[in-house]
Amino acid sequence: MEKIRSNNLFNSKPDDNRLQKELDTYEMLDKLGIEFSGTDHEAAMTMEGIQSAEELLDVKVSKNLFLCNSSKTKFHLLIMPGDKKFLTKKLSSQINSPRLSFASGEYMEEYLNITPGSLSIFGLMYDKENKVNLIIDKDVLKDEYFGCHPCINTSTLKIKTSDLLDKFLPYVNHEASFVEL
Numbered sequence: 410m411e412k413i414r415s416n417n418l419f420n421s422k423p424d425d426n427r428l429q430k431e432l433d434t435y436e437m438l439d440k441l442g443i444e445f446s447g448t449d450h451e452a453a454m455t456m457e458g459i460q461s462a463e464e465l466l467d468v469k470v471s472k473n474l475f476l477c478n479s480s481k482t483k484f485h486l487l488i489m490p491g492d493k494k495f496l497t498k499k500l501s502s503q504i505n506s507p508r509l510s511f512a513s514g515e516y517m518e519e520y521l522n523i524t525p526g527s528l529s530i531f532g533l534m535y536d537k538e539n540k541v542n543l544i545i546d547k548d549v550l551k552d553e554y555f556g557c558h559p560c561i562n563t564s565t566l567k568i569k570t571s572d573l574l575d576k577f578l579p580y581v582n583h584e585a586s587f588v589e590l
Contacts (some may be wrong), residue, residue: 414421418465420446427561430522433532434531434566441580444574451553453562454526456491463556470556470565471549473528475521476500477512484512484520488557489529489590494590503588512517527562530573533581543578543585549586550574 422435438445446466453459459470474487474495483506484574501509514525514571521532533543549555555570578585 415449417448418446419448419490419545420444423447423449428449430535430560431564432533434529436572437534437577437580438568441572441576442566443576445566445568447559447564447566449564451556451563452526459565466565466567468553468554468556468567473516473530475512475528476509477516478506479508479510481512481516483542484516484540485509485542485544485555486521486528486530486533487544488544490548493546493548493590499590500544500588504542504586520581523560527558527560529558529560530577531557531560533578533583536581536583541583543583545585545587546590547587547590559574 422432422439447464447509448465450459450462456472461472469570470491472491476485476487478484487500501507506512517523517525517528520536520573521534522535523532533541550570552570554567555573558564558567
């Protein structure tokens with residue numbers, strides 16, 4: 410793949426200094442033949458913080474939430490449209506898991522090798538024991554492209570939604586449950 414970098418856009422693994430988990434993401438995408446576009450930006454801790462990346466990449470970035478049951482024995486990665494309000498009750502009833510709450514950053518790091526603020530579907534590459542259930546709001550599937558972080562919140566990527574479902578998820582041995590929020 411030819412390297413192209415302009416206006417802070419890139420479509421291949423950047424060759425400057427990056428965290429290993431970000432490099433792992435690019436290497437996995439290359440291995441799977443998944444094309445991507447990306448941009449670097451200031452650390453984004455909120456959906457509002459990535460609006461400029463969304464505009465530059467022409468993609469909607471999904472909201473990622475790391476949840477668990479009350480006994481902290483079941484963990485869920487919920488992916489939903491960034492502009493949609495999260496209602497715990499609506500999700501709990503669809504996945505038969507009452508009393509959902511946000512899981513601590515320690516579990517996120519243990520299972521997905523990701524720190525709070527950088528949560529990404531790509532963290533599933535580190536979940537070899539399938540401790541985390543993937544849940545995707547069906548509205549995310551309506552867009553041809555999917556926007557997310559490469560395991561760090563200082564970059565944002567745009568990939569085809571179909572590549573995420575048909576190439577990435579089988580590679581990391583995860584299946585998604587689909588919900589309507």
